[in-house]
Amino acid sequence: GPCEPSVYGVLADYLLPAQGARVAPFIFTGLYLGQFLGVFTTGFITTWLNWQASFYIFGCLGVLSTSVLFGLYAGGVLKTMDVMEASKQDKEETKHINKSIPFLRILTSPVVWANHLLHMVSYTWDPNILPLYFSQSFGSNIELVGVLAGLPVLIFGVLQLLFALVGNRLSKYLSTTVVRKAIAVFGCLGMSGGLFVACFTSNSALAASFVIAAYGLSAATSAVADANPLDIAPRYAGVISVICRVLCRVVGITFPLVVTALTPNKSKKEWSRVLLIIACVFAGTAVFFGVFGSGEEQPWAAGPPQGQHGGRQDGEKQDGKTLSKLQ
Helix, strand or coil: CCHHHHHHHHHHHHCCHHHHHHHHHHHHHHHHHHHHHHHHHHHHHHHHCCHHHHHHHHHHHHHHHHHHHHHHHHHHHHHCHHHHHHHHHHHHHCHHHHCCCCHHHHHHCHHHHHHHHHHHHHHHHCCCHHHHHHHHHHCCCHHHHHHHHHHHHHHHHHHHHHHHHHHHHHCCCCCHHHHHHHHHHHHHHHHHHHHHHHHHCCCHHHHHHHHHHHHHHCHHHHHHHHHHHHHHCHHHHHHHHHHHHHHHHHHHHHHHHHHHHHCCCCCHHHHHHHHHHHHHHHHHHHHHHHHHCCCCCCHHHCCCCECHHHCECCCCEECCEECCCCC
């Protein structure tokens, strides 16, 4: 929904682009850890209580967390009123720079589409599909399905943090583009290779192991995809994220229908075909991002350097007038 684009907007407003790109993967890791808790515990809740209980429990947790966040936000607004007032004049002076959003450039940029594809490909192997795979392929009971389906998501969340740290470290010695391409291609090919092995093995334990390992390695693609909008277009990262989320939701809605059509008998052989298709999609994504991906700000997205709260850096001039830095 609107949460992820809003996060990009906040990061772009309060941090320098390079700082936001380093921080974004760590923030979005929380999504996957939350998915792990949901998938892992749902099987036990259903067994011990009933299937409706999961909706009530997680719904109440959602309301509670939203209330806490609104409280923190309200307190933060009161504390930053002076800062907002101080930055008002600076924003007025730079307002003409933001007259329009270059939607045509965004929609036709292969660099942006490379980032979109990294996000979209993950929805072909959504965590919601994992329980179906383990249940229908291996005949696991509902509690074991929850554990097996939750384990890849947990590994994914942990490895995303690791890949983000590795990327930040390598960026000190290599160009951002080289680092982003290397990590993204590694993640896509790791996912593709693991699923490819799982397709053709008759050993259920081995297949499950490779699926779990492959899902974990795909965290590399998410670590890059979450940071990349702030690399290529920090001023429009929120807009890019909105478009990307719409595309991801389309894939997330349609691909389960494709899986259902491909597995009418719910057999392991049918699921092997599904895994093979996903493996090919990830391999194609590796090629596309390897060719068109980038870690540099695009010319059409260039703008005045942003400091804390979106202010300009000292020394930046506009129409012969030096703009003051937010104190």
